[in-house]
Amino acid sequence: MHHKIIKGVVITVAATATLLLAAGAAHAAPPVPPPATYDLATVINHLRWWVCGIIGTVATLFLTIGGVRYMMAQGDPSEMERAKGSFKSAGIGYALALLSPVLMTILSSIVQV
Template sequence: MSRRNISRLLLVFTVTVAAVAVSVPASAAAAPVIVAAHSLPVIVSNITRWIIGLLFGVATLFLTVGGLRYLAAGGDPGEVEKAKSALKSALIGYALAILAPVLLAVVRGWIGG
């Protein structure tokens, strides 16, 4: 990066920080913030939902890439194998996303939750 770009980034960062500092009212900054923590089962449930969502997203990405590779293979055996591998990875991702709650229930049973 050139010095010019770095100086622009620093200027934007400084202006952004200054704008945030000005926009916070003094009464809000002085008031104590009370954060209520969730219970452990709620936290685990939220994490499970995030993981399932990520697994479905990645599996969909692999499914799309595999399908596009298969369409663009043009009969090339190497490319067809790569496409099939991506499709298999997508199926494994979907299976893990579906089995995640079951595996979580097994772990809860082990730890007595």
């Protein structure tokens, strides 16, 4: 029984050594080139879509909060006013999200003059 354990350990060590020696040297990946630089017009265009997305997301959050408050109000006038305030904030947010491309175009034309 003792010989079987020793034989198994020797085979395992020999197999591991063979695999390690056969694997060869590890090579590092070539360096990654730096990210591309963009001109100002491209940066402003990307910023336009980021601003639209962030404002739209926040407006949707306010719309959801307003809806939950309105459903949970159960006739409480102060809670219904809070819900209406959230709906108003969501409407303003959606208006800003729709106007942000126009505002960013104006900013782009001012900066590039």
